[in-house]
Amino acid sequence: MNSSVITFPGSNCDRDMDVALKKFGFKNKMVWHEDIELPKSDLVVLPGGFSYGDYLRCGSVASKSKIMKSVTNFAKGGGKVMGVCNGFQILVESGLLPGVLLRNKYLEFICKNIFVKVIDKNSPYFKNIKKDTLELHIAHNEGNYFCTKEQIKEINDNNQVALVYSDKNGSVDDANNPNGSMKNIAGILNKEKNVLGMMPHPERMIDPTLSGEDGSIFFNNLINNLK
């Protein structure tokens, strides 16, 4: 399985993502934002970080970069594209996913482990995943998911919610919503289910000595689904 991680100026989780993808069997290539063409890929990943210093709105400038034309065409042709954290922000700004990520409700940068309930069990990203909740890590200032009434209806009608913030047992309520996200949304899919955006970082949970293993579950499952 071939993967590509795009590096934008200000990306800072690109190397971690590269390590994670390789650990679980992907042949990964790093791709610079000024490149025009994507290498042959089964998965394209937009990593976390602060592309273009979060100028204007998070992800807005990166969403207009040269490589994003190829990423958009790849996604429109059914290619798998995953955005994590700033990558999720870039995906909503590029129009590949609906909605927007606003400043966290209480204006604080949140950096901690959280639990998410896996709502989607059909997409290539979460099909066959054995656990109902995953412990992952979040580190963001703008993770407060918001969209219009029409968009949320469409998202629900098409089962596009992938992950919601919850407690360890999968209970979803305001107390487990770290950033004010609408309906506790932590990750969503496009209508066709080939594009995923999520605020939590699975690549930070691939080593039990350092953090946890639920990211390993995600990546192992992902590569098996893509094979």
Add this chain to the structure above:
Amino acid sequence: MKISVIITLKKDVLDPQGKVINQTLDGMGFEGVNDVRQGKYFEIDIKEDDKSKAESEVEEMCKKLLANLVIENYKIIRSQ
């Protein structure tokens, strides 16, 4: 030609920064403030001299980059 644009958050979108500014003003003794909404202001110097052409170009810029229409409105406030 110089064109000025303001971008404001839509009515239903939460503006925690505006809220904090409101609370701070209140704490400073400005007790009559009902609400504060924070926005963005752009001055764009554009080669086009024809006012309506320049404005429609800036409008395109607003739609494609300067504003995110899910959460924001834009308004051209001055052209000179």
